[in-house]
Every structure is written in C-alpha cells, then in structure tokens.
Amino acid sequence: MLDRATAPIIKDPIHFNFELPAINTHALSNGVPLYWLHAGVLDVVEINWIFDAGIWQEPHQGVANATAALLKNGTLSKTAKQINEDLELYGASLKIGASNDYASITLHCLVKHLAAILPTIASILFEASFPEEELEIFKKNALQRLAINLKQCEFVANQKIDAHVFGAQHPYGRYTTSASLEALSSDVLRNFHKAAYQMNTCKIFMAGKVGPQEIDLINRYFGATTLATTTTNVNNEFTISTEAPFKSFIENDANAVQGAIRIARTIPNRHHPDFAPLVVLNTLFGGYFGSRLMSNIREDKGYTYGIYSSQSSYIHSGMLCIQTEVGRDVLQHAVDEIYKEMDLLLQESIEEEELLLVKNYLLGSILGDLDGPFSILQRWRSLILNGLDQQTFQKNIHTYKNITAIELQQLAKKYYNATDFFEIQVV
Amino acid sequence: MLEYKKITLSNGLRFLYHEDRTTPMVALNVLYDVGARDEDKERTGFAHLFEHLMFGGSINIPEYDTPLQMAGGENNAYTTNDITNYYIQLPAENIETAFWLESDRMLSLAFSEKSLDVQRKVVCEEFKEHYINKPYGDVWKHLRALAYQQHPYQWMTIGKELAHIEQAQLEDVKAFFKKHYNPQNAVVCIAGNCSFDEVVALAKKWFEPIPAGEKYIRNIAPEPTQTAARHLEVHADVPSDALYMAWHIAPRLDPSYYATDIITEIMGHGNASRLYQKLVKEQQLFSSIQCYHTGSVEAGLLVIDGKIRNDQSIEVAYEAVEKEIALLLAEGISDFELTKSKNKLEAMIVFEDMQLLSRANNLAFYELLGDAEKINQEWDHYNAVTKEELMQVAHRIFMPNNKNTLFYKRK
Numbered sequence: 017m018l019d020r021a022t023a024p025i026i027k028d029p030i031h032f033n034f035e036l037p038a039i040n041t042h043a044l045s046n047g048v049p050l051y052w053l054h055a056g057v058l059d060v061v062e063i064n065w066i067f068d069a070g071i072w073q074e075p076h077q078g079v080a081n082a083t084a085a086l087l088k089n090g091t092l093s094k095t096a097k098q099i100n101e102d103l104e105l106y107g108a109s110l111k112i113g114a115s116n117d118y119a120s121i122t123l124h125c126l127v128k129h130l131a132a133i134l135p136t137i138a139s140i141l142f143e144a145s146f147p148e149e150e151l152e153i154f155k156k157n158a159l160q161r162l163a164i165n166l167k168q169c170e171f172v173a174n175q176k177i178d179a180h181v182f183g184a185q186h187p188y189g190r191y192t193t194s195a196s197l198e199a200l201s202s203d204v205l206r207n208f209h210k211a212a213y214q215m216n217t218c219k220i221f222m223a224g225k226v227g228p229q230e231i232d233l234i235n236r237y238f239g240a241t242t243l244a245t246t247t248t249n250v251n252n253e254f255t256i257s258t259e260a261p262f263k264s265f266i267e268n269d270a271n272a273v274q275g276a277i278r279i280a281r282t283i284p285n286r287h288h289p290d291f292a293p294l295v296v297l298n299t300l301f302g303g304y305f306g307s308r309l310m311s312n313i314r315e316d317k318g319y320t321y322g323i324y325s326s327q328s329s330y331i332h333s334g335m336l337c338i339q340t341e342v343g344r345d346v347l348q349h350a351v352d353e354i355y356k357e358m359d360l361l362l363q364e365s366i367e368e369e370e371l372l373l374v375k376n377y378l379l380g381s382i383l384g385d386l387d388g389p390f391s392i393l394q395r396w397r398s399l400i401l402n403g404l405d406q407q408t409f410q411k412n413i414h415t416y417k418n419i420t421a422i423e424l425q426q427l428a429k430k431y432y433n434a435t436d437f438f439e440i441q442v443v
Numbered sequence: 444m445l446e447y448k449k450i451t452l453s454n455g456l457r458f459l460y461h462e463d464r465t466t467p468m469v470a471l472n473v474l475y476d477v478g479a480r481d482e483d484k485e486r487t488g489f490a491h492l493f494e495h496l497m498f499g500g501s502i503n504i505p506e507y508d509t510p511l512q513m514a515g516g517e518n519n520a521y522t523t524n525d526i527t528n529y530y531i532q533l534p535a536e537n538i539e540t541a542f543w544l545e546s547d548r549m550l551s552l553a554f555s556e557k558s559l560d561v562q563r564k565v566v567c568e569e570f571k572e573h574y575i576n577k578p579y580g581d582v583w584k585h586l587r588a589l590a591y592q593q594h595p596y597q598w599m600t601i602g603k604e605l606a607h608i609e610q611a612q613l614e615d616v617k618a619f620f621k622k623h624y625n626p627q628n629a630v631v632c633i634a635g636n637c638s639f640d641e642v643v644a645l646a647k648k649w650f651e652p653i654p655a656g657e658k659y660i661r662n663i664a665p666e667p668t669q670t671a672a673r674h675l676e677v678h679a680d681v682p683s684d685a686l687y688m689a690w691h692i693a694p695r696l697d698p699s700y701y702a703t704d705i706i707t708e709i710m711g712h713g714n715a716s717r718l719y720q721k722l723v724k725e726q727q728l729f730s731s732i733q734c735y736h737t738g739s740v741e742a743g744l745l746v747i748d749g750k751i752r753n754d755q756s757i758e759v760a761y762e763a764v765e766k767e768i769a770l771l772l773a774e775g776i777s778d779f780e781l782t783k784s785k786n787k788l789e790a791m792i793v794f795e796d797m798q799l800l801s802r803a804n805n806l807a808f809y810e811l812l813g814d815a816e817k818i819n820q821e822w823d824h825y826n827a828v829t830k831e832e833l834m835q836v837a838h839r840i841f842m843p844n845n846k847n848t849l850f851y852k853r854k
Contacts, residue, residue: 380515
C-alpha cells in the first residue's frame, strides 16, 4: 500500500551548488564594453544598451521617461512609422524605458534577423530627432493614461509612498503629474538625449545563441563612434529626505470598496553587508506565498487577494515596502496585523523549521532563475551595473545558506521597528 | 520542434513527457478539463473559487504549499472560461515531491469549512480588486453578456456577481470535485531534467492508483448565429470614453483560426498596425487601440478596443474604425503586411518555447485540444495562410450582423 501521508525524501536546496555561468567581456573598437554569453539552444538573442539616462540624471521630472518613450518616434533618417515597420517586419521586440538610475533599450529577436535590425537601433540611438508632433501626441495620450491611473488607489499609494520615503524632490521619490507632462518640450528632450545617451556611459549586454559573428555586428554599428574625451554627462547629487516617518490617509474615491496600504522605509543598497541578510528576512516576512504576511492576512483572515513585502534596490539607496489592497471595512485591521507581524520578528527568534523552509524556497527559486540565457544575463546585468562581481553572487549564496535565527533577529531589531516606517492608506 | 512522449495510464490519465537536460529544474503541469463554461448560470465563478480550494490541503497532506517550498519549488494556477491549469517548478532532484502533491489532490481534497470560508473572502477581494475597484473593470461583464446570449462564455471566470461566490457551500465543492477532478478529465505534462523511465515509474506509482472516476461529457449548445448588430451604451465614472467592438469567430480548431490571428496582427497588434497608425498617430482619434481575439476553445470573439481621445467624440472614432474595416474588405492586404505578420508570429512561437513551464503548459493544452502533436504544426499552418484565404475569413467575420458594439462613456 502506497504511503501517501509521508513526504518523499528531498534534497534540501541549501546543499545545492550554485554556479553563475561566466560572462565574456569584449571591448568594442571605441572602448564601449560588451558583456556577452552564449547559452541556450533556440535561435534567439537579447541585447541591452544601458545609458546613464535615468531619472537620477534628468534635469526635471518626466524628461527621462519621455525621452525614452520618444526615442523610437522619429530620427534624422526615419519616421516613427518607418521605424516601427522596420522592427516589426523582422518580428523584433524593442522596449525602451527609463528607471531611477538608467535608461535601457532592450531588443529581442531571432538571431537570423539581427543584421537587418541593428541599423534601425543605431539610427534610434544616434539620430533620434524628437519631432514636435510626436511629442504632442505623446503628451495628450500620457495625460489621459495618467488620469485613468489616478483613479486607482494602488497607483496613488505607490506614487505617494516613494515621495514620503525619499522626499518629493528626490529622483527616487518624485512622480509624474499633469504639470510635469505639460512642461515637456522637444528641445529639453533633444538636449537630454545629447547629454545623457553618450556612448562613453554605454554598456552593452548580449545573450543567446551568439558568437563572433554577432560581436562583429555589434562592433560595426556601435563600436565606430568616437567617444567624447571630456564628459558632458550629467552627474547630479541628491540627498534623501530626513523627515521623520509619518502616517497618512487619502480618500481618492468616495465609493471605493477597497483600499491600498503601503508601509515602507529606506534600506541600504547592494554594497552594504546587511543587503543579503535582508533578502532572507524579507522573504520570510512577505516575499513568498508561504510568508508570514500572506499566511496571516490572506490565508487565515481572508482580508486580501495578496500581500507582499518587497525589497527594491537602486544605485544610491533602496526601499523595503509592504503592499496590499484590502477590503475597505478591514483596512485598519490589516494595518494592525502588519505591525503585529513586524513586532514578532523583533520579539521572537525564528524557529529552525521555518528558517530552513525559507532558505530552501529562496535557493530553489534562484536555481530556477539561473535557467536560460536571458535569466543568466539579467543576474549579470544587475551585478555589473552595481559594480559587483561573481564573488558577490557566491557571497550572497553563502549568506542565504548559512544565516542564523539569531542574526536575523538582530537584523529585525535594526530594520523592522514600526516607528521607522512611513505608512499610507489610500481608498 | 518540441520532442515529447506520451503514455496513458490504466485509469485514463494522459501523461506527456518532454526532456530538457540544459535546465536544473523540472516543471509539472496538471490541466483539468473544466472552466467557467461548465458552470451553472446561477452559480458562476465556481471553477475559479474551486481552484483556490485546491491549495487548502488534500486527503493525506494537510498543507500543499509548505512541503513544496521546502523542496525549493514554486507553484501557481489559473482558471479560464475553458480550463483550469495547475503548475509546479522545482529542482529536478526533488521531482517526486511534485508527483506526491499533485496526485494526492487529484485523489481527494480535505474539504475544510475553514478553507472554504477564507477562500470565499479572498476571491471576493480579488473580484473587488480587478473588476469593481478599477476603472473599466466591468467592461468584459457587459461585452460578454452582449455577444453571448446563450453560451456560458457570457460570464467572466471570476463570476457574474459577488453573491454567487458568497453563497458557495461545501456540498457544492464536493460535487464539483467528483464531477471534474479525476484522471479521465485531466492531462499531465512533465518537462525538464528527468528521464522518461523515471517519469513512467513515478506516474505509475503516484497517479495510476487513483480511481478513474467518471468522464465528464460536455454538452454545451453553441451560441446561435447572430442575426442583427447589437449596440450597448454604458455610463461610468471613468476619465475617458472607451470603444469596444466584438465579432464572433470560429472555434479554436477551425482551419480559419490562423487567418483570424493574422487579421488581428495586421489590424491592431503593435505600433506598425493599421489601427494604431491611422487612428492614434494620423487622425489622433484614439489615445490607444488594439485588435485581438479571445483565443477560446469554443467559438470566440475578435475584439477591437480603444480609448477615445478626450478632445474627440466616440461616435466619430467609431465611424473611423468602421472605415478601416471597410477599407480592409474592399482593398485587401499587402504582401508586406502578410510577411510582417508571419515574421512576428514566427518569433513569438520561438520565444514562447524559452520557458520550461510554457512548454509544459502548451503541450498539455494541445493534448487537451485533441493531440499534443498539433503544437509542432502551428507554424506551418500560419505560414500557409494566403492573402485570398485571409480575405475570405475577414469577410465572414466582419459581417454587419455579426457585430457587437459597446460605448463605454464617462459620466
């Protein structure tokens, strides 16, 4: 008779070996670094061009995002329509976006079409022209999108919590408004493009079924530009708000049946020794389906469809944020439970069984993340852009495997004091 | 080309195996042949609520998630109008944990009142989050009810109303399990770093002893052919007017599926598509517009939806869409458009195969459609579509009597 009550014997993921497949570094003729790796069996490639052209570098709110959004809407030699047709003809997907620290251009296509697609990418990067009419269409449509987003409690809560934690003027804290969209002009975008999309800040990443031929192609289109010897790049300095944490409540929609909760604070960036230990603590607290927050607030109380705590890391700082949308009638109950769970981390040592569960889960998910060329590339990109290397990866794995309950309780006392968190409720 | 092997266990459970030795993981996908279309119209949302209850513990295993997470695994599930799909990804070393967990909940659930009580609340919050407390959240409720007057595709998987979920009883849950959750109504696919022999042994060990149960015979009458255009106007607290137009298309296995898919590509997928170029960029009537189809197993819908620019009227915008459809029917498509669409689809098919889970899921789904081998014929079908065939299909879809229009207006 089959014994279904006893679990099959498992190998604990804390005993697995983790190898991050190596990445190759190749300097293009002009010195621009190309990081690349050959992996996978499918005829596919991903390429990223990363520039110091994020929100950190923009002269005022909205410029980095608008520049990224309009980069492919017209160049000196091609109209927006031609660019879209050139890309779609070869089934390519191109995503351009600005984040807090960078702008990134990401191409996915079949390797066989790469040679036909790269001239269009070069035209976008070097010859973007930001036509007035394209900007006007962008503004009108972005304003309408913003109006729709502002009807949603979670969108408003996300905007406000960043502003509270980092300060409304800080690049990590400020957010798009109708006024910031209205204020955009083609000249400002052109100037920002000229200053920030400089090849001397560019890093290129490539993964897939690629080799010398694809490297040659990259070199042909992106290795020829002479790099400026004196940098005109923007290098802004900002300090994070020192305002004491506070709580706030916004009624965004009188008829709302749910409200959004955000509870957050700053945490150190990836270079800090507490970063990897915090990953373990955050996973346990609210980073996976079996987390304390999810078990209590969803699976026991049924207050929400989902609750998470997440750890965002940027070049200059980071944020720990608990987020959920709950029924309007249980909003305060949910908030109280979140603080109760936070306090438990400080007061009680984590049981060994739960700690092993979290470690095994975390390491299992990292193993899954190392699967496939694009996932490996993503890990390398995050390391390289933060000025880290393979040793950091191994050191972090070591932490995830070996951290103790005592260390985690000490860490909780340092980072999980309710009084250090900003809180916002939006209905 | 996806390589796979198939066995059928003595209880009727179909089992697919796909090998990939480049990954350290395995994916186990369990697809049950039940969706929102199989619900009683007075008790909608039940298939999806049931999906939640599948995580509330099974007959021999009090907690589903914990042992899986201990083994380094992750899982999730989703319900559509057609199917309910559960999937696990975990390190290959711990493959047996996945067999143990999935076979026990196919055998029987724990059926606890506490789990039902909590998941009713969780699903009600999901309902509120996505369909009530969100601008345009009830669009599909209106559009489905307009286009389908008989067929159960007339409601969304989340259900028609909160009350249907709130009223669900434990007896309903037990009856639903008995009717739909058994080896005869499921397809399993295991993919990744494991051998066929190992998989066969594990399948026989864990799944073969499960009683076959009764085969559920679906008997849903097709939606009667629409005989006159329908129009609905809804007023809501939204910042912009939105236009939705829907036409009935053929079922998933109809040969016209591929031409239909290409029509949506040409009309409204991507920034080089006709509707985007003409109506967002040139005429500036819409702030966004897209064309797609619902991809359902039974006869689905081809949909055009867009948000109207606040400085334009929905009536004018609607006429402009009509004009684009008339233009398509009168002048056909260019070779360039056909080549472009096929290249996009070719890339899409290849990129979908990047993910192990996606391969496992697709193999199971195609087996449910009748034969897993269909997955390897998809590209040839797309590639064979001609301009003439595409136009025949377009003329059939865009018949005036086949149209459903929803004006979703701001108050």
